[in-house]
Structure formats: C-alpha cells, structure tokens
Amino acid sequence: PQIRKMLSSGVCTSTVQLPGKVAVVTGANTGIGKETAKELAQRGARVYIACRDVQKGELVAREIQTMTGNQQVLVRKLDLADTKSIRAFAEGFLAEEKHLHILINNAGVMMCPYSKTADGFEMHIGVNHLGHFLLTHLLLEKLKESAPSRVVNVSSLAHHLGRIHFHNLQGEKFYSAGLAYCHSKLANILFTQELARRLKGSGVSAYSVHPGTVNSELVRHSSFMKWMWWLFSFFIKTPQQGAQTSLYCALTEGLEILSGNHFSDCHVAWVSAQARNETVARRLWDVSCDLLGIPMD
Numbered sequence: 001p002q003i004r005k006m007l008s009s010g011v012c013t014s015t016v017q018l019p020g021k022v023a024v025v026t027g028a029n030t031g032i033g034k035e036t037a038k039e040l041a042q043r044g045a046r047v048y049i050a051c052r053d054v055q056k057g058e059l060v061a062r063e064i065q066t067m068t069g070n071q072q073v074l075v076r077k078l079d080l081a082d083t084k085s086i087r088a089f090a091e092g093f094l095a096e097e098k099h100l101h102i103l104i105n106n107a108g109v110m111m112c113p114y115s116k117t118a119d120g121f122e123m124h125i126g127v128n129h130l131g132h133f134l135l136t137h138l139l140l141e142k143l144k145e146s147a148p149s150r151v152v153n154v155s156s157l158a159h160h161l162g163r164i165h166f167h168n169l170q171g172e173k174f175y176s177a178g179l180a181y182c183h184s185k186l187a188n189i190l191f192t193q194e195l196a197r198r199l200k201g202s203g204v205s206a207y208s209v210h211p212g213t214v215n216s217e218l219v220r221h222s223s224f225m226k227w228m229w230w231l232f233s234f235f236i237k238t239p240q241q242g243a244q245t246s247l248y249c250a251l252t253e254g255l256e257i258l259s260g261n262h263f264s265d266c267h268v269a270w271v272s273a274q275a276r277n278e279t280v281a282r283r284l285w286d287v288s289c290d291l292l293g294i295p296m297d
C-alpha cells in the first residue's frame, strides 16, 4: 500500500467550476484523456473530444453525458498523424466556437514500429509533437481572444532519456521505438517552454505534465510493457489518477506565474538539462514551423 500510495499521489483539489467555458481534449476517447474530459464536463464545461475514431468517441461522449448530466460533450474527428485532418478539425472548431479556454494536448503514441504520418513525419515526433504543435498554432488566436486560457501538453518522465537530434529528427539515420517516444516527449516540454515565452503577457499560459505511470492503452505496441503493466497493475495509477496533474494545470487558480513549467503529481517537477535549453527550444520551434509550412516570426 505504501508503494502504491507513493506512485499514485497528486490530486487536483481545485474547486473551480467551468460553466460557459470551452475545452478541447485530444485523444479523449480512452485513458487519461477520457478521464480529463469527464472531469471538465463534470465541472460544466463544453468539452470537445478530439479523436481519430469518431465512433469510439461517440460512445465515450454518451458515457460522460450520462455520468455527468452535461450534454455539452461533443465529438470531432482529429487525426494527429495527418495535417489535413488537423486543419479540418481547427477550421470546423473555429467556425462553430467563439471561445477556447482550455486546450489539453493529451493524445500520444508510444513505441510503435517505424512508420510515417500522412505527411511523412516519423510517427512519434509527428503525432506527439508536430501534430499538437500545428493544432495549437491553428487555435492560438482563439485562445488569446478567450484569455485567461491555458494549454496543457501531456509529456512524460521519459523525456529524461530524450534528445533532439536535428540531423535525425525523423529517425531516418537510426531509429529506436523507445527512444523515439522519449525524444517526442522532450519536444513536448521544449514546445511548452517556448510557447510560454512567446505568450508572456497574452493571458494564455502553458504547462507540460508527467501524468505518472498509468494503466492505459499506451503500452499497446509493446508486449513487454503490456506484461509489465499487467504485472504491476495494482501499483500504477488508474487513468483517473493519471488525469489529476493535467486537471491541476488546467484549473488551479493563480498558476499563471508558473507558465512554462513542468508538473508531476500536481507539483512543479524537475526536467532534464536539454529540456531547459532555450537555444534548442527556439531551434525546435523554427524547425517545426518549417516542416509544417507555418510562417516563422
């Protein structure tokens, strides 16, 4: 029980309610994202479940509506492995919504075999970093207009093993599925810091989080990890516990001064040396813009 308590600590105790607020959660059809969306809906927000499988999303939306009594849970298609889908999602959202107060970039893939997104990006960096980078860019004006607003990027402790190799960003020279995940999670932190720097004074704040080790479908591509997760399922967090730090960053009042920080178990957490490197963060921003055809400023 002591080990379990240690691995599952961190509870979002904020009592903030969200009537009239609008939130988007990517990958909210399962795992941590689903629990995050459920809690935001429970607090009265209009919540967009942005997922690649609309059918799965609809089932979850119905479940959340029934559990929370909030009918404002909407499903929209978003495939982060395809920039056309990301642009279509953003276009639809901007046309139908006046505001966006909370954007939770939660979706992620881990340890998938070498593969490429529709635009030719390696899958981990493409979905986990570039997909969310583009989505955030497309929704940024709306976030600014809706300030105070927040962006939460779900990263991982695994970023400690990550390195941004600009000469091998797409894993073409060498590739390890495990490390590709770690690199993409490091990119989430660097993106958060650069975003926070650029958004200073705008009323939009940005946070990265490590949700903990969570019993979810993330391990689907690795039999070893599936076995580990099964073996230790009693000790690791439930998705509901895994959602706490994202919720803490999205909801806690007065957190704006900590914009750009990384959180774990609802506390500021230490990040690796490269994750604190402003030069790398700036260069990653520019390279991401270049890859996605976003004009640099």
Ligand SMILES: NC(=O)C1=CN([C@@H]2O[C@H](COP(=O)(O)OP(=O)(O)OC[C@H]3O[C@@H](n4cnc5c(N)ncnc54)[C@H](OP(=O)(O)O)[C@@H]3O)[C@@H](O)[C@H]2O)C=CC1
Pocket (backbone or CB within 6 Å): 026, 027, 028, 029, 030, 031, 032, 033, 050, 051, 052, 053, 078, 079, 080, 081, 082, 106, 107, 108, 109, 110, 127, 154, 155, 156, 157, 210, 211, 212, 213, 214, 215, 216, 217, 218, 219
């Ligand atoms: N579980 C853990 O121990 C940890 C998780 N994290 C991070 O937490 C986040 C949530 O993961 P978790 O809930 O655990 O994992 P799950 O695998 O349960 O959920 C991941 C979600 O991302 C979605 N997704 C994957 N690829 C795409 C895509 N191309 N477009 C849109 N959505 C996509 C999945 O959709 P679909 O169901 O259709 O596949 C699913 O909804 C991830 O960013 C992960 O890196 C960080 C540290 C530890």
Ligand SMILES: CC1=C(/C=C/C(C)=C/C=C/C(C)=C/C=O)C(C)(C)CCC1
Pocket (backbone or CB within 6 Å): 007, 155, 156, 157, 158, 212, 213, 228, 229, 232, 235, 236
């Ligand atoms: C050693 C060990 C564990 C393994 C932890 C691991 C391997 C965590 C990996 C986290 C990942 C992959 C995060 C994703 O971003 C458990 C299961 C906690 C149980 C206690 C002993």
